[in-house]
Amino acid sequence: RVGQAIEWFCMKKVNEDPRWRDITVVFSDAHVPGEGEHKIMHYIRGLRAQPGYNPNTSHCIHGMDADLICLGLSTHEPNFGVLRNKLSEEFQPVHDEFCYFNLGRFREQLKKDFSNIKDMDFERVIDDFVFLCFFVGNDFLPHVPLISIKTKGVELMLDHYVRDFESHGYLTKRGEVKFDGLRRFLQSFLREKIDLLKREYDNKRRAAERAKGHVKERVDGAQKQIEELLATVTPNTSQDALQTISNRLLSLYSTIKKEELRFVAGRFPLTFSYKDPSQRHKYYATKFGWDLEDPVKMEANIRLCCAEFLRGMQWVMRYYTKGCPSWEWYFPFHYTPLLQDLAEFHDIVNVDMKIGEPLHPVEQLLAVLPRQSVGALPEELHEAVEDPSSVLAKFYPEDFEICGVKAASACCLAKLCAAALSPAGNPGI
Template sequence: MCPFLIFWVCNFCLCFMNCAQLAPETYEEVFKAVFKYIDRIFSLVRPRKLLYMAIDGVAPRAKMNQQRARRFRAAKDAADEAFGGERSRSVSESEREKLALLEQKKKLDSNVITPGTEFMALLSSALQYYIRLRMNVDPGWRGIKVILSDANVPGEGEHKIMSYIRLQRNLPGFDPNTRHCLYGLDADLIMLALATHEIHFSILRENVRKAPPMVRSLKGKVGGKGVEDYILDLKFQFVNIWVLRDYLALDMIIPDPTIKADLERLIDDFVFMCLFVGNDFLPHVPSLEISEGAIDLLMTVYKKEFVRMGGYLTNSFEVNLKRVEHFVQVLGNQEGPIFKKRIQIQKEREVRFRGFSTNKFVPNFSKVPSIESPILKNSQNDQPRDEKIQRSINCTPDGANIVVDKIKLGEPGWKKRFYNEKFGIESNDDREKIKRCAVLKYIEGICWVMHYYYQGVCSWQWSVLHSLLSSLIYDIYTSSNCFQY
């Protein structure tokens, strides 16, 4: 039993609207499936004090830029898929749009799950009806407080929930032993849960590694018996944040015995370091991949340099930039070996793929010496070998449309090629100018994200792209030696 159950609803809708086997045709079918899903989660958690349902409202501009790019890409891919292969190259854009609209009429478009649409307004009304019905009929719903924050309330669902938790902690009489359970698959939920410093915190999520077998053979529509069976057969798991805190307490022990580290501040630094391996608001650092052990590398460098950099990187949401600069410089020394190791693995895969495709002997690279690095030890995992090899050489299954890598990370001169390809600049002065500008805006970004995680939105208008372009435009008008971008 859990006093608090808090989650946001849009994930349910995406689950059904993006599943080809379920293929809903009406909003009513989606709403019925959402109700069934909430019933299942409610029965698993059994909240006793509060049920907080949050729907994503208008997000900060930094998140909206990322959402817009993803949705435009999905719409374009859907249109291309609707036309198919060679035919898509020979038709006009107007015909492409018409066919895309016809395809969208056959199935619901998940892009309607955004604030301001008719779907979100109807979803809010449907959930209000559902809540009243359950509180009047279901004994398990009686005696608990239910809060519905719909798309009319600005902010992402998970951050509205965290804001509510922070507010409750500041109220007199708050019980520090209150248990929270948050539903969702986003990795950000783990970081947000750590940032609350609440000990009794769990995250409920589907076990994505064990999807129900019936999903592959399900032919029924949403609202039928097939969907109910699908929901009942879903496997869930609890991520207990207090267990993660215990592991972090062991893994982040500072080797210097004279230092008595504060676990809460170590956790804040861990949340901060994880920003470098990817988030919704900042560009991804090319040399850091979670699948290659980047988090282990960050923790190793942090523990080794803790004394030399002067202590903790953060104090809650406040970032110590001088210490972060030292940390990033040491971390940057690993960039060259990381890229060289990737090049080595790339060449090995290409040779293996050629040998596999021609039925020739495949050389054994087990004796090839590896670069000393705490990462890249799990670079070949999970995916089938032939599929991974094809992806690694950036080609389609039929061998056409090979993607040319113009930057070639890790090879001599790759930094100059990077700035030339991404920003269209050639001279050293322009390169240094864009570096200073990018570093400044990236620092703004990490400070903005930390404030967002710990205190809420400090600026709704800020985004790293908008901030960077504004600086570049200002520089063009104030400098006589302007660079091209």
Template sequence: MGVPKFYRWLSERYPCINEYVNQYNIPEFDNFYVDMNGVFHICSHPSDDVHFRIPESQIFENIATYLNFLFNLVQPRKVFFLSVDGVAPRSKMNQQRSRRFKSAQEAIEKETKARRMGQTLPNDPRFDSNCITPGTEFMNKLHLFMVEFLAKKIQNCQEWREVEIIYSGYDVPGEGEHKIMDYIRYCKTKDSFESDTRHCLYGLDADLINLGLSTHEPYFSVLREEVTFGKNKQRHCDPIRTNFQLLHLSILRRYIFHEFHELEQQMKFKFDLEKIIDDWILINFLVGNDFLPHVPKFHINKGGIQILYDTYKSILPDLDGYLNDSGTLNLKRYQKFLAKLSEHDLDIFNQNNMDFNFIDDVNDITFGSGVDLGQNFDFEKMQELTEENSLLSDSDSSSDLDDSSSENELDEEFVMHKNHYYTTKLGFKDLAADVPKIVFEYVKGIQWVLHYYFDGCVSWNWFFPFHYGPYVSDLAKIDTSEEFPFEMGTPFQPLVQLLAVLPQASKDILPKAFQKLTYIPDSPLIDYFPNEFKTDLNEKIHDYEAIILIPFMDDQLLMETFEQYKNGLTSEEIERNRFGFHHLLKWSEESPENPDAFDLNRFPNVFDHKIFINQYVLPREIVYKGVRKNVNLNAVNGFPSFNGIDYSVRMENARIKVFDFGSQNPTMMIDVEKKNYTIESIQLLSKNFTEKIVYINWPLLAEAKLIEIIDNEFKYSKDIKLKNNS
């Protein structure tokens, strides 16, 4: 799912979810979670200028400054959880590998272009962002720096002593945000976890929206830098110069309620917002995510999400339950959703086909005869084709095409089009056997991702073994009796993953014993380190969305090669290849003999309690699903929400400005109803609330003390009414 596109779509559709953060209206939060890799990237390479250089010491200083700023901005009251990407599941490694190959290629191309233009580049090497990968020397130095930085803050700063600080480094397996999710799931099973706990999650990935919603914690916000586009796109490693945004999932939850509330009167079973949210997360997978390619023809910027929503609304009343059972796919119901959605496969193809035919006809009219256009251009024919194309584009091909033979021809053309896609894009030789295989693996991937979001990792080794996704009309043919077994397996060690995801251009980041594996002709892995490779935009627009056509790493060959060459590792590299612990850092007056003392000479009051890597990983059967029973979803407690106001909802093509662009999508508009107060009701309000703390400035609520109420005639304070002469 494209980060900017999905984020922008949500902001256009639901304009109240975003808040520009400042010191006056940020809510209070109990737990603050930081997905650290976003901080690492911003602070190490804020500029793509080929002349830009930054020393390692400056990177570390930038990171310390950024974390100080984030902590002071949010001021968590209970928990500060900092999580670094460890070794990822195999299904994520394909994307990591693609990103690193692409970034290395782009850096080389920029430097080559600069030299060709006569520019002189600095002699010292540029910072290679691919070193922000578990197991590198850079990450090990950064890991040691981070633990000492936190110890120093705890020893010297009262505010940092008052919260529980947990640091999960690169040596703990799992993506940073998913280690955070493991921790939240773990906390939800504890009786001590308070019902009104407020969560704030910092990170750059739009996927954090889905992850936050999957927790079903009602008081949850996502913090990130402002998304900018076009010429004004920039980023700073100085947080003071950066605009931050809070996306309030508490408000998004209510928007989702209104998006689908019309279904309540049509359904055969109970309307449940929490189940609707679970399904909302599921159906968004089809426009792409980190683990599966998007299905053909469904794109965010081409109305793909609206099609998903409309299809869901049309099919849910005919089902006997929801598609997503708290992380378990109901395949029979999901197949019916796919079957309905597949109607758009043909519609979109027919529309595109008519567009291409129209262009061909216009070209024939315009250029076919090769004579002077001014004398022989057929304007009547041009207008006729234009009107015909316009009429057909607004019609439903399944109902409005009267000629059944034409319909069959279009169906046959669509089948031929799909066959061409599978044979050219995916290299299938036997379509009858190969298409069911990719369909099975894709739906299995949907189930894997669902588990990953709602339960945690259920298999370290499974991955989707294709660069492209199948058509929805083929997904709809999935056998509903299929089962999707997963073997848990084990995560790769850091240096194994490093060897799997780095390109040859970044070979210096590898241990010396492995560097030659990327270029010597007789290397067992040489085929997996191409210097040149093709990319495919595959209906996308921006280069960063392109599919990187490099081979998937062979896991068995990777492990065999690692075992063959690991004896060349140094003792320091062997140490970097081991798994470690979560660090629970606390300030205490305990005796110096405490074995958890961090460094008695420099930090006499800091204690580092090492927590086993799987401490927060729960078996699926004990994960608490849905909203906790002691939560009051209707409470008015100062956290941004729709509670406590009367309002109405309408959809409008409002063309509101989002990220400096006019919105392209319909917007859900909220009209707050104005209340008419009598003198008696104002006096009652004055009596009950004067000199008390109230909430103002909806929807970004802030606490205020009510001194008096003023209308056109009177000033009301507690039990007093005075003539208003202002």
């Protein structure tokens, strides 16, 4: 009903409001499957395919997702901008202040940065740039250990991409990953850059440890001031004084919240040393729970994880450049394989994907909403989420593992099975 009301409103404005008459409104609600920004990219790709399309057409997309930059680049449109709200110190959007990112100028700078590549096909380089950015994580795959913005992983990968281009060549072609070239790239990248990555990681970790101490000092100081303020309140305290104390308390609580959101050592939770290759299995035992006492099975699991991750990289590349290649695919692990294992993976990656069927909007809500948001579901589905005997109960646990700090944590939940969703969601459809 909400979608129908919005559609009616748009039609009314186009027909009756002179300011809307030269505007084309494309409305797509939850009954058209897909993410909003990807629907927009699909629309732009459709425009580009039409006869007589003006290549100088300008596009601007508004949103807070960082992937809008890569999505904009993947259209290969020269006049593209991303508009987003500025963020407050609490990482909340400021509704009347904006940032504009000019992708056209960014493309020009990338062209200069990659100019040392002989006989460069710049549009293919753009696709490779987008692909390499996937290694720091995206909405569908976790980031690869050591490859992060904080460790300058992207800069190091791009620098190596240019310097070693003759060895590995282009990594993608028309949205398809060239896995042989990718393997050569990763192997040479590890040989030449792994020490730099480790150094950056260690530097950031030490800085985070120091910052953690400073954060604790400021939080303890704010909490002490709160206690002192509360001690001054008596039955005889005037209303004006109470208001002043209340304002000060709110300010102190805000300070504590800001400090808790700051960068702290908890963002570097790895419990093993990358400098010791013998601890490779310890990573998988710690993160995946695989048995250290069974190295044969451990290696088989690592190969499976590598295959699934690389298959996932292909899925994401197709998703960004062509549209959703499969509604059924998902990465079956909470963490990624190590870079050295991806570099040494020689098996053929199965990239055949069945398109399948998208979930119904109600099933989608079941898949993404946490237990606390059950009120947003149709009433007929409340029992499916809350009843411990429900087939879906294990997907909505009260207790679960969290990796990382509050502002950037990963919740380790059971992978939700679409086959279980359909019968469970039927009462609400």
